[in-house]
Amino acid sequence: MTTPKLILWDIDHTLIETGGVGSEVFRDAFEQVTGHKIEKLADVTGRTEPIIFQETLEIYGIEDPGDYFLRFVRAQAEGYQSRAEEMRRRGRVLPGAREALESLATGLDAYQTVLTGNPRPSAEAKLSIFDLATMLNGNTGAYGDDDAIRANLVDIARQRVYKQTGVTFTKKTTVIIGDSPSDVEAASKGGAQIIAVASGNTSAEDLRSAGATTVLYDLADTAAVREAVAGF
Numbered sequence: 679m680t681t682p683k684l685i686l687w688d689i690d691h692t693l694i695e696t697g698g699v700g701s702e703v704f705r706d707a708f709e710q711v712t713g714h715k716i717e718k719l720a721d722v723t724g725r726t727e728p729i730i731f732q733e734t735l736e737i738y739g740i741e742d743p744g745d746y747f748l749r750f751v752r753a754q755a756e757g758y759q760s761r762a763e764e765m766r767r768r769g770r771v772l773p774g775a776r777e778a779l780e781s782l783a784t785g786l787d788a789y790q791t792v793l794t795g796n797p798r799p800s801a802e803a804k805l806s807i808f809d810l811a812t813m814l815n816g817n818t819g820a821y822g823d824d825d826a827i828r829a830n831l832v833d834i835a836r837q838r839v840y841k842q843t844g845v846t847f848t849k850k851t852t853v854i855i856g857d858s859p860s861d862v863e864a865a866s867k868g869g870a871q872i873i874a875v876a877s878g879n880t881s882a883e884d885l886r887s888a889g890a891t892t893v894l895y896d897l898a899d900t901a902a903v904r905e906a907v908a909g910f
């Protein structure tokens with residue numbers, strides 16, 4: 679019998695890329711909500727949206743009356759939805775991502791959902807635009823609008839999964855698959871294993887230096903992804 683595993687997928691640069699549409703949507707939504715046109719975004723790699731949003735406010739010295747982030751979350755998701763065609767044209771599902779999701783759904787007793795810095799409405803928009811949503815149990819995922827600290831999202835996901843399935847996943851049986859040092863840190867601080875994928879802005883070497891012992895160059899080799907998950 680295989681031990682049930684909980685797989686927590688990062689979205690950006692792990693499963694998909696927006697091809698630049700993501701930062702344009704951010705700028706538009708930011709301007710719509712705050713009235714400020716921005717040129718410069720805070721560093722986004724692996725960070726949760728509330729932190730990126732807050733830092734962008736600070737860069738421009740903008741005072742938040744209190745509801746900016748909530749309004750931004752709505753505007754951002756609408757931005758993705760209205761640019762779905764463009765996302766499909768400029769962005770892409772990363773090589774092997776769809777095949778990995780499909781493959782892990784069989785034979786390994788794996789439960790797959792998401793752990794992402796994206797607010798839930800934007801995460802759902804991105805996944806459905808690229809036709810990946812049905813392969814992930816999005817209701818039990820953890821999102822950037824649940825908590826600004828990525829490591830805290832591990833337990834949020836585990837609790838949601840428990841409520842849905844009655845299965846308790848532990849540090850040993852939970853694995854994050856992600857592309858950035860923040861995913862590695864979320865696993866070590868939040869209590870999960872990590873499979874790091876060098877498909878984003880961080881090299882395999884730098885992911886190892888960040889503490890990942892299992893590192894893949896990409897998801898193209900489905901057998902290697904399965905083996906990595908089965909290895910925990």
Ligand SMILES: [Mg+2]
Binds near residue numbers: 689691692724856878
């Ligand atoms: Mg990522």
